[in-house]
Structure formats: C-alpha cells, structure tokens
Amino acid sequence: MLLRRCTQGLCIIGFILLSGAIILDDMPLLLAGGTLIAGILGQYLVFDHQIRAVVSSAEVRRSVSRNPVRRGMVLQVTTRFTFRGTPRMHVQISDLLPPNTLIADGTTTITTRPDPTAQEHLCSYRIIPLIHGTLNFSGISVTVRNLFFEDTIRMTRESDQKPDITVQPSALFAVPSSESSEGTRDNRKASIWSSIDIHSLREYITGDDLRHVDWKISAKHDKLFIRKYTQPTNFPPLIIVDLPWCGTPCPEKEFERMVSEVTGLVKHTIQTYQYVSVLFISGPNILHLIREERNMSRCIMELREWMHPSERQVHFYRMADRSDLRSRVRNAEHALEQTTDNPTQAFCALLHNRYISILQYQRTPAFSGQVARTVSQLRMTQAYLFSLGCGDTSHIRHVVRPLKTQMIRVHIRMIEATHPEKPATSEEPADAAGVLP
Amino acid sequence: MTPLLPEYSLLIVLGAGVTGITLLQASPVWYINFLLLLLLSGVLFLTRTWPDRGFYLACSGEPLVVACSITNLWAGLFVVCMVAGMVCLASRLLESRKDIGVFALFCGGSFLIALVIQWSNHVLPALLVFSTISAVILFVLSVRTYQFRNYYSGA
Numbered sequence: 405m406l407l408r409r410c411t412q413g414l415c416i417i418g419f420i421l422l423s424g425a426i427i428l429d430d431m432p433l434l435l436a437g438g439t440l441i442a443g444i445l446g447q448y449l450v451f452d453h454q455i456r457a458v459v460s461s462a463e464v465r466r467s468v469s470r471n472p473v474r475r476g477m478v479l480q481v482t483t484r485f486t487f488r489g490t491p492r493m494h495v496q497i498s499d500l501l502p503p504n505t506l507i508a509d510g511t512t513t514i515t516t517r518p519d520p521t522a523q524e525h526l527c528s529y530r531i532i533p534l535i536h537g538t539l540n541f542s543g544i545s546v547t548v549r550n551l552f553f554e555d556t557i558r559m560t561r562e563s564d565q566k567p568d569i570t571v572q573p574s575a576l577f578a579v580p581s582s583e584s585s586e587g588t589r590d591n592r593k594a595s596i597w598s599s600i601d602i603h604s605l606r607e608y609i610t611g612d613d614l615r616h617v618d619w620k621i622s623a624k625h626d627k628l629f630i631r632k633y634t635q636p637t638n639f640p641p642l643i644i645v646d647l648p649w650c651g652t653p654c655p656e657k658e659f660e661r662m663v664s665e666v667t668g669l670v671k672h673t674i675q676t677y678q679y680v681s682v683l684f685i686s687g688p689n690i691l692h693l694i695r696e697e698r699n700m701s702r703c704i705m706e707l708r709e710w711m712h713p714s715e716r717q718v719h720f721y722r723m724a725d726r727s728d729l730r731s732r733v734r735n736a737e738h739a740l741e742q743t744t745d746n747p748t749q750a751f752c753a754l755l756h757n758r759y760i761s762i763l764q765y766q767r768t769p770a771f772s773g774q775v776a777r778t779v780s781q782l783r784m785t786q787a788y789l790f791s792l793g794c795g796d797t798s799h800i801r802h803v804v805r806p807l808k809t810q811m812i813r814v815h816i817r818m819i820e821a822t823h824p825e826k827p828a829t830s831e832e833p834a835d836a837a838g839v840l841p
Numbered sequence: 842m843t844p845l846l847p848e849y850s851l852l853i854v855l856g857a858g859v860t861g862i863t864l865l866q867a868s869p870v871w872y873i874n875f876l877l878l879l880l881l882s883g884v885l886f887l888t889r890t891w892p893d894r895g896f897y898l899a900c901s902g903e904p905l906v907v908a909c910s911i912t913n914l915w916a917g918l919f920v921v922c923m924v925a926g927m928v929c930l931a932s933r934l935l936e937s938r939k940d941i942g943v944f945a946l947f948c949g950g951s952f953l954i955a956l957v958i959q960w961s962n963h964v965l966p967a968l969l970v971f972s973t974i975s976a977v978i979l980f981v982l983s984v985r986t987y988q989f990r991n992y993y994s995g996a
Binding site (some may be wrong): 405409410413414417421422425426429430431432433434435436438439440441442443445446448449450452456459491492543551557558559560561562564 | 893895896899900903906907908910911914917918921925932933934936937943946947950951954955958961963964965967968971975978979982985986989990993994995
C-alpha cells in the first residue's frame with residue numbers, strides 16, 4: 405500500500421503535532437494531531453474495504469488467435485476484464501504476459517474512471533513467444549487508487565492464468581553454430597576437396613592451399629605436409645516423413661505401414677552409412693529434424709515420439725509452386741503462338757491470364773524457404789519422402805523443389821489407401837492433388 | 842447567481858461557532874481565532890480549483906483547532922468536526938449515505954479522543970492509549986491484507 409502525496413503531507417503534519425504535544429505536554433496539540441491521524445486511519449479502512457470489493461469482483465477472460473503456435477510467430481491475444489467499480493476509485497488493470505514472450509504491439513493495460521457500476525473492458529495486443537513449451541499467462545495486476553492511497557494486487561490464481569499456450573519449436577532452420585572456438589566458421593556443406601576422411605599426406609608444393617596443412621605432422625617432421633582428402637563418399641539419404649493431420653481421420657493400416665517402412669529404412673541407413681537424418685513434416689509445417697543420428701536406439705525412440713498424426717499450424721490448399729506456374733505461363737504463351745484456331749487461342753489466352761494473376765498474388769510460402777534452409781545443413785545425394793497423401797498434397801512440390809535445386813535425387817513413397825498392396829513410387833508427386841494441372 | 846458551494850455553508854457555521862466561542866471565553870488574544878478563521882477562509886477560496894484541496898484545507902484548519910482548544914477542548918472538537926466536514930465536501934467524500942456514516946464515525950472517534958484527553962492529566966498516557974489502539978488496528982489490517990493477497994496470488 406502506498407500513501408499518496410497529500411496523505412504523506414498529512415501524516416507529517418500529524419506527527420509534527422504529536423511530537424509537539426509530547427515535548428510541550430500540550431493537550432490541544434494532541435487533539436489536533438490525534439484526530440488527524442485518526443482521520444487517515446479511517447480513510448485507510450475505507451480504502452481497504454473498497455479495494456477488496458474491486459478485486460473480488462474482477463474477472464479476466466482471454467482468447468488467443470491460435471493455439472498451439474510456433475515459436476517466434478506473432479500471436480493475437482484479446483483480454484476481457486470485468487469488475488465492479490466503486491465511487492472515487494480509479495482502477496487500472498494490466499494483463500501480465502507469459503514469461504519469455506515479447507509484446508509486438510497493442511496495449512496490455514486499461515485505465516478506468518470512477519464508476520460504481522459493473523464494467524467490462526477489452527484490450528488487445530500481440531505477443532511473440534520466444535521459447536517453446538507450454539506457456540501460462542502470469543495473471544493480472546489490479547491497481548486501485550483514491551485520493552489518499554494506492555495499492556496493487558497481483559491476481560495469479562490458476563483461473564487468472566488461462567489459457568495455456570502451446571508453443572511449438574521452430575529453430576530447425578538456423579545453420580548450426582560453429583563447433584570451433586577459434587573464430588572460424590564451420591562449413592558443413594560438402595565440397596569437392598573436403599570429406600570426412602583424410603586419405604593421405606604429402607609434402608607441400610608451392611601453390612597448395614595452406615588451409616590443408618597438417619600442422620601436427622609438419623611440426624613433427626619440420627616440413628610442411630598437406631592433407632589429401634578422400635573423394636566425396638556416398639552420403640546417407642535424408643528421410644522425410646510427411647505426417648498426416650490429426651484434424652482428419654487417416655487410414656490406420658497405411659499409416660502403420662508407413663511407420664514400419666520408415667523404421668526399416670532408418671535401420672538400414674544407420675547400418676550402411678553409420679548415421680541418418682530424418683525430417684518430420686506435417687503438410688507445410690516442419691516439425692522436427694533428427695540430425696545425423698548415429699545411435700540406433702535413440703533414433704528409434706525419437707521415431708516413436710514423433711511418428712503420429714500431428715497438429716498443423718499452416719494448411720495449403722492447391723498452393724502451386726511458382727516455378728511450375730512460370731513454366732505453365734511459358735507453355736501457354738508458346739501454345740498461343742502456335743495455334744491458329746480461335747477457340748483454342750481464346751482458351752490459351754484465358755489460361756495465360758489466370759496463371760499470370762495467380763503469380764501476381766501468390767507469394768513464395770515460408771515453408772519452401774524453411775525446407776531449403778534445413779536441407780542445406782545436411783550432406784546428401786538423395787532423399788526419401790514418405791507420405792500418406794491424405795488431403796491436399798501441394799506442399800510435397802514445395803519440398804521437392806529445393807531438393808532438386810541442390811541436385812538431390814528425390815524418391816517419393818506415396819502410401820495410398822486405395823492401393824495398399826502397391827504403393828506408388830515416383831520421383832515426382834504425379835498425383836499431387838494440390839498442384840494445378 | 843451561482844449556488845453556494847457546500848463547503849462554504851460549513852464555513853459559515855464554523856465562523857458563527859468560532860465567534861460564539863471567542864465571545865463567551867473573552868480571551869485576551871481573541872483576535873487570533875478570527876485571524877486563523879480568515880486564513881482558512883482564504884485558503885478555501887484560493888484553492889477552489891486546485892488538486893489535493895483537502896490537504897491545504899486540513900493544513901490551514903489545524904492551527905484553528907489548536908487555537909480554539911487551548912481555551913476549551915470541546916470547542917476544539919467542534920472545529921475539528923467542521924474542518925473535517927469541509928475537507929470531505931471539498932474532496933467530494935460526502936456524496937452518499939455511506940459517506941455520511943463514515944463521517945459520523947469519524948466525529949464519534951474524535952469525541953472519544955477528546956474524552957480520553959479530557960480525563961488524562963498528561964499527554965503521554967493518552968498518547969499511549971491512542972498508539973496501542975492504532976497499532977492493533979494496523980496489525981489486524983496487515984494480517985487481513987496478507988491473507989487477501991495470498992488468496993488472490995493462488996498461494
């Protein structure tokens with residue numbers, strides 16, 4: 405509880421009067437000081453009664469624009485405060501943000517005028533969760549002040565902290581930090597000269613790259629020795645698992661088969677290449693990346709943890725790849741030049757205009773960039789994509805495109821419900837319903 | 842014609858009371874009371890648009906309380922009640938029946954304080970009584986506030 409400025413002044417006067425009364429043994433001063441202090445005490449009792457009335461009537465209801473949310477994404481929060489005011493009391497209510505969140509914009513505080521009726525106020529703001537996991541709101545803070553006093557009460561009961569926000573991780577796209585402590589950058593991309601093994605050593609010849617000098621051997625023999633690396637070896641394939649959306653029923657039998665196929669391929673890859681990388685996606689959402697895992701049992705455990713229908717933050721519906729659209733525009737233009745038939749020309753012109761208008765309004769989805777950044781961290785020459793093909797499959801094209809750009813061979817295993825005994829295997833999502841014809 | 846503000850009506854009552862008290866007691870420094878009454882009236886007039894007006898009124902009213910209670914303690918009590926009423930009216934603290942009840946309680950409390958002072962020969966015993974009562978009230982309030990905060994913090 406804080407004394408406001410005028411109350412502090414009155415308290416000082418009261419104590420001066422009482423001190424004077426003690427020193428001078430003067431009854432009139434005691435009466436003046438005593439009544440003044442009694443008046444302040446009485447006002448404190450009134451204030452205490454009023455703050456209880458306000459706080460006990462305060463309620464908070466929050467709604468969030470989406471839940472769960474991905475880490476780093478902006479989340480809209482709308483908070484509705486209701487309380488019963490009292491005369492001459494200014495009430496200020498602040499929504500306390502969850503820990504480890506940033507406020508992007510909006511206001512979290514409402515200030516009310518004295519009004520003895522029931523009041524309802526809305527505040528709206530946007531926050532950015534900085535860590536993943538389950539985040540709780542910290543409650544609300546109610547500040548009440550009148551002419552003499554001011555007090556703040558933090559309401560942090562369980563009901564004041566609802567709803568819980570589930571924040572999903574999304575830091576898979578960052579390039580891993582260098583493991584070197586010498587300030588050098590660790591380039592994990594495979595190049596023509598660097599690989600995982602040193603093939604041999606030879607003496608330094610003028611013109612050799614000094615970065616390849618083996619300093620330990622050079623110091624031992626007092627001569628410069630250059631490392632010769634092995635030729636690029638076969639890297640293990642990247643396994644991409646497209647998990648179905650938990651919002652729609654998925655064929656259990658096919659899903660189990662996909663799980664067993666993925667598990668088998670993972671085991672085979674570890675046995676053959678000593679490690680494996682598995683990328684879990686669910687539609688146009690990257691969920692998790694098992695990066696270069698060498699331990700079989702740990703890898704299987706992670707597969708068990710992640711291999712189930714998943715929630716999707718983002719959904720695509722017939723989201724065509726921009727490169728495909730451009731090639732279709734070119735095809736339409738070519739057809740337009742070739743044909744002389746009027747109805748065909750009209751059709752090609754219409755098609756051309758449609759593709760152009762789609763290109764104008766449809767931007768490259770963030771998912772494509774995320775896939776490109778994720779796969780750029782890994783060394784591979786081929787990738788396997790497993791999908792059930794449930795619902796819209798246009799995101800598959802957005803996975804395949806960045807892989808193809810990096811000269812990676814992609815095998816798509818579409819385990820379809822209609823032909824469970826004969827899964828389609830192709831390099832292109834030929835039956836991808838989402839890709840425009 | 843603008844209506845008289847409510848605190849001015851109490852000032853008139855206070856002025857009449859102070860005049861009566863001064864005349865009855867025939868004090869040799871009778872003019873002090875009128876000077877202090879003039880001071881209070883001046884503050885009441887000058888601070889009519891200021892914030893924290895109650896503070897200035899209380900500050901200017903206290904000397905009048907002391908001056909009047911020097912000759913008669915009950916006269917001082919009368920001035921205390923009038924000044925408190927003016928402070929409450931100026932701060933809009935007397936707008937409902939509940940507020941009037943609170944003000945009446947304050948007047949009753951002041952009467953009890955005056956009664957204790959009247960019975961006491963020296964300041965110290967009376968002050969001890971007031972301090973003890975205030976400490977008990979503050980202690981009870983602190984405990985209640987602690988419990989209240991605990992309840993709403995979910996502890």
